[in-house]
Amino acid sequence: xxxxxxxxxxxxxxxxxxxxxxxxxxxxxxxxxxxxxxxxxxxxxxxxxxxxxxxxxxxxxxxxxxxxxxxxxxxxxxxxxxxxxxxxxxxxxxxxxxxxxxxxxxxxxxxxxxxxxxxxxxxxxxxxxxxxxxxxxxxxxxxxxxxxxxxxxxxxxxxxxxxxxxxxxxxxxxxxxxxxxxxxxxxxxxxxxxxxxxxxxxxxxxxxxxxxxxxxxxxxxxxxxxxxxxxxxxxxxxxxxxxxxxxxxxxxxxxxxxxxxxxxxxxxxxxxxxxxxxxxxxxxxxxxxxxxxxxxxxxxxxxxxxxxxxxxxxxxxxxxxxxxxxxxxxxxxxxxxxxxxxxxxxxxxxxxxxxxxxxxxxxxxxxxxxxxxxxxxxxxxxxxxxxxxxxxxxxxxxxxxxxxxxxxxxxxxxxxxxxxxxxxxxxxxxxxxxxxxxxxxxxxxxxxxxxxxxxxxxxxxxxxxxxxxxxxx
Amino acid sequence: xxxxxxxxxxxxxxxxxxxxxxxxxxxxxxxxxxxxxxxxxxxxxxxxxxxxxxxxxxxxxxxxxxxxxxxxxxxxxxxxxxxxxxxxxxxxxxxxxxxxxxxxxxxxxxxxxxxxxxxxxxxxxxxxxxxxxxxxxxxxxxxxxxxxxxxxxxxxxxxxxxxxxxxxxxxxxxxxxxxxxxxxxxxxxxx
Numbered sequence: 044x045x046x047x048x049x050x051x052x053x054x055x056x057x058x059x060x061x062x063x064x065x066x067x068x069x070x071x072x073x074x075x076x077x078x079x080x081x082x083x084x085x086x087x088x089x090x091x092x093x094x095x096x097x098x099x100x101x102x103x104x105x106x107x108x109x110x111x112x113x114x115x116x117x118x119x120x121x122x123x124x125x126x127x128x129x130x131x132x133x134x135x136x137x138x139x140x141x142x143x144x145x146x147x148x149x150x151x152x153x154x155x156x157x158x159x160x161x162x163x164x165x166x167x168x169x170x171x172x173x174x175x176x177x178x179x180x181x182x183x184x185x186x187x188x189x190x191x192x193x194x195x196x197x198x199x200x201x202x203x204x205x206x207x208x209x210x211x212x213x214x215x216x217x218x219x220x221x222x223x224x225x226x227x228x229x230x231x232x233x234x235x236x237x238x239x240x241x242x243x244x245x246x247x248x249x250x251x252x253x254x255x256x257x258x259x260x261x262x263x264x265x266x267x268x269x270x271x272x273x274x275x276x277x278x279x280x281x282x283x284x285x286x287x288x289x290x291x292x293x294x295x296x297x298x299x300x301x302x303x304x305x306x307x308x309x310x311x312x313x314x315x316x317x318x319x320x321x322x323x324x325x326x327x328x329x330x331x332x333x334x335x336x337x338x339x340x341x342x343x344x345x346x347x348x349x350x351x352x353x354x355x356x357x358x359x360x361x362x363x364x365x366x367x368x369x370x371x372x373x374x375x376x377x378x379x380x381x382x383x384x385x386x387x388x389x390x391x392x393x394x395x396x397x398x399x400x401x402x403x404x405x406x407x408x409x410x411x412x413x414x415x416x417x418x419x420x421x422x423x424x425x426x427x428x429x430x431x432x433x434x435x436x437x438x439x440x441x442x443x444x445x446x447x448x449x450x451x452x453x454x455x456x457x458x459x460x461x462x463x464x465x466x467x468x469x470x471x472x473x474x475x476x477x478x479x480x481x482x483x484x485x486x487x488x489x490x491x492x493x494x495x496x497x498x499x500x501x502x503x504x505x506x507x508x509x510x511x512x513x514x515x516x
Numbered sequence: 517x518x519x520x521x522x523x524x525x526x527x528x529x530x531x532x533x534x535x536x537x538x539x540x541x542x543x544x545x546x547x548x549x550x551x552x553x554x555x556x557x558x559x560x561x562x563x564x565x566x567x568x569x570x571x572x573x574x575x576x577x578x579x580x581x582x583x584x585x586x587x588x589x590x591x592x593x594x595x596x597x598x599x600x601x602x603x604x605x606x607x608x609x610x611x612x613x614x615x616x617x618x619x620x621x622x623x624x625x626x627x628x629x630x631x632x633x634x635x636x637x638x639x640x641x642x643x644x645x646x647x648x649x650x651x652x653x654x655x656x657x658x659x660x661x662x663x664x665x666x667x668x669x670x671x672x673x674x675x676x677x678x679x680x681x682x683x684x685x686x687x688x689x690x691x692x693x694x695x696x697x698x699x700x701x702x703x704x705x706x707x
Contacts, residue, residue, distance in 0.1 A: 068568065068672035196603055205607040209619045214629035221633040225640040232644060236670070240568070243667035259654035262661070263669050265580050267651045268570040273583035274647035278640060285636045292629050496569040499545055 050506050061501045062158055064341040068495050071342075075237075075489050076244055078337055086484065089336075097476040104470020107463055108183055116186045118463040124449045125442075125458040130180040132438040133468050135293055136321070137177035137475075138219065139314075139434065142286055143322025144170030145226060148233070149282035152275070157500075158350050160493035161342045164237075165333065165483070166326045167230040172478040173325075174223045176471040181215075195220075211295040218292040225285055229278045232271070235261050236492040290314045297441070304384040304445030307372065313365035320358035320404070321434035323351050327427035331420060333483060342489055345418050352417040355430065359408035362437075366405065380450065388444045392457060396440050403433025536659035536707030537562075537679040538691045540699025541668070545571040548674040551697035552577035555678065558693055562682035566660065566669035578676075588646035589639055596638025600631040659707020 051059065065071040111118050121128045144166040151159040182188045192199065194216045196206055206213045239261035242254035261267065291311035298310040327348070334343045373385035389397050407429055411417040443458050482488070542548040548565060556563060556578055563578040565571070574580070609622040619626065648654065660666055660677065669675050676699055678690045687704045694702045 072568075072671045196607060205612045207612075207614075207616055208604040208608055208630060209616055209626050211629075214633075217630045217633040221637045221640075224637060228640050228644045232647070236569075240670040243670045255656075256654075259648065260656060260658065261653065261670075262658055262666070263566045263568060264651075264660075265565040265567065265571075265574050265578065267653075268567065269575050269580055270583045270585055270647050270650045272570050273585040274643045277585065277589055277643045281636050281639050281643075284632075288629070288632060288636075292633075295629070492569040499569070503546070 051504055060346070061505050062344065062346060063161060063494055063498050063501065064344070065498055068498065071495060071498060072240060072244075072491060074339075074342075075487050075491050075494075076241060078483075079241060079485060079487055080244065080250075090480070090484065094477065094480050097473045097480060100470055100473025101477050103466055104179075104474055107467040107470055108179070110463065111183055111467075112186075112188065116184065118461060119467075120459050120461045120464050122456070124454050124456045125446045127442055127446065128458050129439070129460055129464045129468060130184045131296075132435065132442050133471065134177050134180040135314075135438045135442075136435050137173045137180075137471065138222075138293055139290065139318035139321045139438075140325045140431075141170040141173035141177070141222070141226070141322060142290060142315070142318035143326045144168070144173075145222075145229075145282050145286040146319050146322065147326070148229060149279040149286065152279040153283060156350075157497050158347050160490055160497050161339075161344075161347055162326065162330060162351075162489075163493070164230075164233065164490045165329065165479075165488050166322075167226065167233070168482045168486075168488075169322075169326060169329060169479065170226050171223070171230060172475050172482075173322075174219065174226065175478070176475050178219065178223070179471060179474075211292065211299045214292045215296055218289045222285060222289045225278070225282060229282060232274060232278060233490055233493075234486065235259060236263065236271075237487045237490060239263065240491055241487065287315055290318045297445075302445050303378070303380040304388065304441065307369065309365055309368055309372070313362070313369075316358045316361035316365065317404075317434060317437060320355060320362055320408075321431055323355050323358070324427040324430035324434070327351055327355070327423060328431070329479060331424050331427070333488060337483070337488070339489065342494060348420075348423060349414075349418050352411045352423055352426075355426070356408050356411040356417070359404055359411075359430070363401075363405035366401065384445060384448065387448055388440060391444065392447065393440060393444045396436050397444070400433050400436040400440055403429045404437060407433075534659075534707055535680045535687060536662070536705045537564075537677050537682075537685070538687065538694055538702060538704050539660065539663045539666075539675050539677050540691075540694035540702040541665055542674040542676065542699060543672075545574075545674055547698060548676060549573045549577045551694075551699060552676055554697045555676065555693060559684050560678055560682050560690075560693075562679040562685075564660075564677040564679060566666070566675040566677065568670050568672060568674075571674065583650065585643065585646050585650060588650075589642045592642035592646075593635050593639040596635040597631050599638070600634035601627060603634075604630060659705060662707055663703055663705045665701055 063071075065074065119128070119130065121130065144163075147159050147166040148163045151163075182191055185191065185194075193202060194206070194213070208214075235258055238254050238258035242251060242258045245251040245254055291314065294310035294314035297305035298307060300306060330343055330348070334340060370385055370389075373381045376382075387393075407426055410422065410426065416422045447457060448455050542551060545567065548567070548571060552563065552565060552574055561579065565574050565578060567574070575582075604627045605622045613621055615621070660675075663675065665673055666675070676694065678685060678694065680687075682690075684690075691702045691704060
């Protein structure tokens, strides 16, 4: 490390303002810890009202799953020829949401993007909750979730069969369970130094015990940090190919079949880009609300949000390119089934779903070419929501429109979701929000130790300079 | 067997008569690095620092070697790859010999996804557990916690430690040395 501090040219403060603003390290600790430490009984009423709403929706999910198990899988609208419908749509949707968390924590770490430190904790938590929601659908689509261990190569006496490793579905089992486990380990590793901070600040005996045990005796020794940083780098290094592989494997479920509209080699990159696109939109929605309700404007600045919008613009454009490419290949292949599928996708019975997806995923994000729009909070809030609706439709369109027209016109059909389908999906949204609300209240939502690293660096870099007041808070 | 608290303390190395080291604190990470370097130049070898975030440069300043974690992780990762290959081969070509979709009983190509995922899974566990093992965690007690400001090492203070195991350690003199490089609140810590 050089002993000479490099300081910024004061004339550049307007173009390159500091990323985070806090008076000193202690006030940063205070700001984030007090969110977690406040008396549970004194949590604002609006929190309990929101939690009770999302909690009720979660109860609805439990009721729907109980009803499904008690009655049979026929309570969902899946039927010939659309045997995969909302369940797989929702599975792919939720897995995709999760991808932004890993991208922020792993890929942006490898690219040394300092702005990730303010948003990585909540994005990683979101990943875990999204993958939990995703897992519900294939698990219950089996009809007998208590037999789920048949999916794993564990010796058992009730069936004398093993898994078929030639099938992409078993790859998916391995990919998704690995993804969840690795994300959990990564998230917890990052959380330990902050739990130690909370432990050291805890006043009540119970909190000292709970945070004391969870922080594993972390004391911030230089030896600890050296191993910790090595571990963080390895975890980021393996999570990067992992996150790319998970949605690639999810896309193999479709791409390795011979269904027109599914059987394409563009699926893996196309799915990964779409996953990151939808995931960033979801992080954006959650962060905008958290930033506003918890007064985190000094840590999650317009700069962070603008950077995320740039990624949304890039990935949205990649998705748009993939749509165009699919249409071109359908025409260029000369295959009548392929051509028909894509014509049917845009102008057939599901035209409304397809056009809603093209509009929301390709055209609307193009507004982010304008700095005024990508730094406007209302614009980004609305676009983050339309993007997620659009990406849900994308999965639905890929799955349903490809199956709705079988090779034989006698087997053509149309998918009608049942009320159970709708309530189950709504229920997973409730579960996701409930878990996120509990997380935001009881664990530090911002990686305290990582932001301190950035703050300490910037304090030196911007020595004696006053950052311009940010408009549009 | 009767448990004698004094014996337990003795066994664990916890006791009023034992000295863990001297600890002093700094307000700024850069001061810590400078002070650490100076202290090391005085001939101390058993040094440690406690900081709220990883301070870059402190490792070199106080002589902390590079992490050995990679050496633990690599063999476990390869074991993950091998486990997956063996599993798929055993299940497909030995246990259940069904020809499905005209595909071979075992082949490298369709094994890639699961081999990759298990490599990642094994790597993650090796990294996670290896890191805690190398750090000697989890543990419930550490003598450095007896320092009066140890709770601020996770907040906004940067602590520098000269451990008592150091051959040059002398409670009085080492404390003096820490003060001379600018450390505040220097204390001899018992453990």
